[in-house]
Structure formats: C-alpha cells, structure tokens
Amino acid sequence: MAAHYRAEIQDGKLAPGERLPSHRQVIEKFQTSPSTINRAWHILKTEGFIRTEPGKGTYVTEQSDVAATGVARLRRIERTGQPYAPGEMATKRWVGMRSVADPKIAELLNVELHDEVVIRRRVHRRPGMPPTLDTSYIHTRALGDVPEVLDSKPFDQPWHKIYTERTGREVVRGAERRTARLVSNDELKALGVDLPQEVAAAVLVVVNVFHDEEGPLEAWEDVYPPGAWQADEE
Template structure:
C-alpha cells in the first residue's frame, strides 16, 4: 500500500484513506496506521491526523477500537460506491466489488423508455426502445442498490452482447470503445430523491404495507460519445442508506 508524503492537509489525508477503503484495499476490521505513522508518511501534525480520522469516523468509515487504534467499520448505513466511483475503481484496480459485496439478478431486456427524464438524457422520444440492464448489488448478502443501465439501442450494432443476461466482462463500454474507436465520457452525477416503486422495494427486500410511501436516494450518471448520449446509469439505494462523497 503506497503512501505519499506531500504536506497534505487533514482533508487530503482523509480523502486518501477514504479512497483506500472504497477501493477495498482497506477492508472492514483492518487497522489504520497509527497517528505517528500517518504523521511521518504525510508530513503533517498530530492535530491534522486527528482531524482526518474524525472525518472518517463522522462518515461512518472508521471507528476507535481501544488498544487496536482506528479500524475500518462494516458501515451498515453507508451506501456502496456510486456508479461513477465504482467505474473508477474498476479502471484503477480491476476489482468489481468492495469487501463483502456481490451482485445478483443480472438481466437484460429491450423495452420502450417510459421515464421522461431518462428519455431526455438519452436524447430520445418517450417510449423509444432502449436496452435495459438490471442488477442488484448486495453487501453481506443484503441488497443495497438496484442498478439500471439504460443504453441507446445504437450500441447494439457494435456490442450485441449487451442484450445477454449475466454480468458482462469486460465492461461493455470498454468493448464498445475497442470496436468503434469512440471515446466514452461521462457527465457529473446527479443526486436526488423520490418514492420507490413496488418493484424496487421488492428487489431491495423492503417489507412495507401496500402503497406505502418510501423515499429513496437516486443517482443518475450519463455517458456520451461523439455521436451523442450513449447510456444512463440509475442507482436506487435501499431506504436508510446514506452516501459518502467518493472524492
């Protein structure tokens, strides 16, 4: 595990360890370096280290464990990585999952787009056909996110595999770029909230009375190439989870 001595402030030190935790290089139960070790590695004061550790504890990423020091928590109420951050981790580490994380129920389908917002992001008319890829992310077996990939049908010409059920390896956008030579970029994530649908509550294994109003955190990330919008990711987080900035 590499550490850089650069005279960072407490926010930079916290960001460094936050990334190690989110990338899975530090797993739940792992002990963070001591205050003295962090001081030497980053060239900062003990006060700076203490402030950085407090940030991680306030975010639910770490906790004090007596003589052990500061350890990474299992973060039961902290949501998993956003789609964009997950992609960054995959590109930098080759790892699809954080510790104790899996995904299930990978399905693909061709459907008319019934969501006006997604149709607008893909520059399509409402009810135009799109490819939808759906999966459920889980931590310790419990569902945390219903993740949808809404893909412009033009991608089928070059990557027909996107209509196959099951996880695609390598990531389909990488295959698309290799076959077309077109670079894929992404827009900033948009975060909002809405009421969960019955299907989403079922997928997230949330047991509530019929027609109950259950608010959920929703993230959208839109991807483009030079031909226009290519894909929209929609991540729907289980009720009660909150998100930590991945930067």
C-alpha cells in the same frame, strides 16, 4: 489522505471491523502531520466509513449506512482491475430490451418516450454496506459496436472502454444528478426492504449520463434503500 483510505475501504483492502494504521504509521508513510490525519479521520467518520474507540484505535465501520455509487465502482475497477470488491456480488440480474416508460430517462437518452432501449439491472450487495439497485439504460445505437450489452454476463471492464476501442470515440461522463422520490414496490422487493403497504418511503436516486461525440449512450441510475447515504468520493 481521506481519499486514499476511502478507496482502501471501498476496494476491500480494509475490511469491516479492521483497525486503521496508527497515527505514527500514517505519519511515517505519508510524511504528514497529526492535524492532517485528524482532519482525514473526521471526514471519514462523517461519511460513515470509520469509527473510533477511545483508548483502542480507529476501525472500519462494521455496518455502514453509506453505499457506493456505480461510478465509484467503475473507478475501483480502474484502480484494481477487479469487477467486484472482496465479498461483493451482483444479484437479481436482468438484461433485455424494453420501452422507456420514464420521461426523464427518455430525455436524458434523447429518445422518444416508449422507444426501446437496452436495460441492464442488478442489485449490488456487499457485507457491511447497504444494497444498491443499479439500472443501466443504454441507447440502441451502442448495439452495433458492443452487442455484448445484451448479454447477461457481467463485463470484466466498463463496456464504454470496449466501445472506445472499437469505434475510436471517447465516452465521457456528464454531471451527476441526484434527487429523492417515493420508492416503488418493485424497488423495495429488489432491495429486500420490507415495509407495510400503507407506508410511503423515499429513496435517494443518483443518475449519471455517459455520452460520446454523437450524443448520449447510457443513463445509469442508482437507487439506495430508505435510510442509506451516498458519499461523494471526489
């Protein structure tokens, strides 16, 4: 049940400030018990998605410090067929070929340091949620089958699906990796965070690697602003 209403919020079907159904309505819809509803509501409160006003009801949080991951957005596209949730937009897009300067990204893609890869970068913004800086590092071997990855236009479906349709090779996601590191000035600027230069701030970084039978195809990095949380929806 928590997963159902989490998806409703992430898909924009329940907007910030909107009241959730009453216990009676949820019981009638799911044929469940009040204790199950209370457990689901507790999970969503802990994750920062909802809040309760005594005597009034339970509402979607107006300004959450929980951000959606890129993988969560991919799942939303699969559920709804829409590239963006209501009110969501991608800004500061940049697409091009660049050499890999990060040894960890080079290792994940199984390329040499300073080899060229396709980079797709954008900042996802959505009312009531923290922004997220997303960077996709795509192996150049994908260009032969999906040259559109070098196009700045957004895809209306995950490009991995196009790759599979054209090659017959399934693309799968590996285990998610999470870490924390100091934020760079460029990342602060992209996320719209204003901090004094002498202040060192940490950011949460989530990386997912997608691969086919021949090896890694993409390393997808999400960077969250200082103070933001990321909730696992699985």
